[in-house]
Amino acid sequence: MSRRRVIQCALGGSASVLLSNQPLFAETAAPAATPPPRPARAKSVIQIWLWGGPCHLDTFDPKPEAGTDYCGPFGKPLETKVAGIRINELLPVLASQADKFSILRGMTHGINAHETASYVMQTGHPEGDRIVYPSVGAVVSLFKGRAAGYQGQIPPYIVLTEPQGRFSEAGFLGSRYKPFATGGNPAKTPFAVEGIVAEGFSEERQRARRDLLHRMDTLAKDMPQHPAIAAMRRCEDDAYDLILGNGAKTFDLNQETPELRDKYGRSTFGQSCLMARRLVELGVPYITINYKGWDTHKQHFQIMRRQLPEMDKGVGTLIEDLASHGLLDSTIVWWGGEFGRTPKVQNESPWNGGRSHYGKAFCSMVAGGGFKGGQVVGATDARGEEVASRPIYPWDLVGSIYELLGIDTEATLPHPLGLTARVMPGKEEKLKSGGRLHEIM
């Protein structure tokens, strides 16, 4: 078996050929990827997950006419590059890129609890009774990862920088489809990617240590053929391929110009966006940027003043940069959180100017990979409280993303217990739906 093959198996690709004769360490086999129903437009996805729920009124669906009870201090939205589309006044970079992305103002699911809303948004499945579905990233790494020919050394599903932790991303697919979380902080030098980049350790010391480990591993030396020990050894080989191979170079943001790094913003979020572009260049199919800090029950507007410019520089520059590298056509950028926030500002104690969870109406944004730019899909009412036209349910959005990736939404997923589970909910589930986003695809 080739080295490449070994890495693929261990770092969460598919094909469990390697492990098939080892009862103790065997895993359930992944299926062969079903042939896509139509050619894929997109090769990669960058999911910008605003953890906690960003307010639709204060980002891509401003409502200055509703008055300060609703829009707070943000009464002067920016006109964007696309006539008639306005966004929050603190988002000038995004405004200058508005021809490249589309705003989904009709998002709705009606769930106000973080956990359940995150599950529904990140899986595209309604809350079920006994099946916990995998997240979009896990599904993409199943269908676009090793089995579909992804050859990179970097695992196919990367999280910058911490896992979301609100539900099990891999769902029933199991832990080999979990994302690789980088840890560390890309705004620092070096970007100490957990496990791959160890600050202050020369390559020479790494090699010397590995040699020492082999000399000291008495039990393994006694029986290298034991299936459990052989499996451990394969994992070690794969790990060192990343430590001593190209892994470290990939994550070295100093390979980019200081000007570009400044443009993204030297924040953890901004540099994560830049890192995501580098990963897309290497062909990594799915990258999630977990962006914390959007659950703003209190001090909402103070936090927005600080955070919106940071978000704007990161996302706006990412879209521009992807386009200038010729990558935007094949890369979906998906921006959003689990829900929106209460349109009417909560001025009463203890919130004193905060916004709560709001799943009835909110917005997301998509760009690239076959999504048209400069469009608005759906609309909320005058106060942003109800979807007034063209509702978009989580499965409408997620199904559209799969379509662009060429993933058959009718395909079955391998359930370890053989239960029937499909990529997207079928018609028999009779879910409310506004339909996939064909108007912008």
Place this chain on the structure above:
Amino acid sequence: MPREPYEASSFSVPPCRIDAIIFTRLAKDGLVPALPCSDAVFVRRVFLDLIGTLPTGDEVAAFLSDKASDKRNKLVDTLFKRDEFADYWAMKWCDLLRVKAEFPVNLWPNPAQAYHRLVHTCLADNLSMDRFARGLLTASGSNMRVPQANFFRAVQSREPRSLAAAVSLVFMGVRQDSWTPAELDSLAVFFSRVGYKSTMEWKEEIVFFDEAKPAAKGPVNMPDGQLLPVPPERDPRSVFADWLIQPNNPWFARNLANRAWYWLLGRGLVHEPDDVRKNNPPSHPELLAYLEKEFVSHGYDMRHLLRLIVNSRTYQLSCIPVGDNPRTLELFGAYPIRRLDAEVLIDAICAVTGTGESYSSAIPEPFTFLPDGSRAIALPDGSISSSFLELFGRPARDSGFESERNSNPSAAQRLHFLNSSQIRSKIEKSSSLGKLLRNTGAPNNTATQLYTDILCRPPTETEKSLVREVLGAATNRKEALIDLTWALFNTTEFLCRH
């Protein structure tokens, strides 16, 4: 020839019924069991398997120097009395019972903690398993005041069929899909009158026998062929419990005996351990029947089962199989090498380095934070976690299947151990490193301390000379000690039960 330091030349325990069955079966296939494990291997193994905790250097030394011939049996009995025994087994039981505050089970933090506490107390008091099961199956009351009542809340659907499926998985080891629809419908009758209502107290919920729901129309056809009357005035759950917990019920005792075997020896006699069905027969039917009979005749005493198994020669085999036929491992001809469970592994690192971890649950609000230095095996709620636990395959407690716990090794886990800041900083801050740095004495003492602290055994002569060589060649003693510690943490011996 026994291999140093893992094997001994003779057994320390007499042969028992388990061994007769296992060794005969191996011989039938022309297979030979491994040699007996050494005392040093046994002490670490039995600590990890019974209390999910590494022995300290002192505990190892005391055991090794004990000359009593029955010291292994005595050690087992002392372990049952340790607090960590209840911690570790409560962890396993709470995996099956899906004790988790949040999605998708949604017990909510207070009830989850109360539920965990109840399970923990039952295990610490060694409540017989028939009473334990009956308590869960028949409880009515508030989720906060009657923790048992959470059994019927720790499900994603409250349809009678789903409740029946949850009961059948935990207490019968049978998966929903192994029943025919008619069988499942029969079982569902017993859970068709479970009621739920909320109270004025935030997140309080009462589970009760809802007499307003229709009673069974007649006797129920049970999967064992019995025709069971369900009187309308009785809570049908208690009728079910009476049926389930009787000595000749073909599922209850057998399921727990099979799980006990699986928990200790890594593979069920029926494999997978929660997949009992007609066309999945046990590898050793006679042994399963024997364990089941012992369990029932000893009043459903779980410790009796565990004691029988760990005091057997089969359990006390070394992990080095004779020959390379994979059947040897499937037929229990050697102790199975398994990566330590996520919780046990992080606790072991913390204990050896004298460092702590902090655990919290960011969901639901209000957040839960545990005091620094809390042990992972004692975490009360599946929603309280850490990235280490996630990486090393702690079960999400979504389904209650044993296979949800993933102790397979992965490259990402190896990266974490080889090179992460977490492990590096634990080694650098470790109290034993400090001790080694202050003690500039003989390299042999250094080797002894390193090996006893980390691998729970003294070093062999070869290992001592290797340590001498490394320290002798080092220009920076601290760096050399860090590298030695790091290397031992990364050995198969440390990372695995063996």
